[in-house]
Amino acid sequence: MSRTESGRRLLALLALIPADPEAWADLADNLPPYHAALIADLAAQQARNWAALARTATRHAVTENHTAA
DSSP: OTTSHHHHHHHHHHHHSOOOHHHHHHHHHTOOGGGHHHHHHHHHHHHHHHHHHHHHHHHHHHHHHHHHO
């Protein structure tokens, strides 16, 4: 994936995001109450973005598997 600029950018973004559910729980437990609603909205939007990325990546993987077969 890191052969392209967009691949390198995606890997860099993924490296910044905690993969450990406990890290997310810690972040959520320590949200400032006055920003909780804003952060909830931003997180929901990012969840939609991640879901779209997952769908696209799955389509690419399926296409690649059919092409390679």
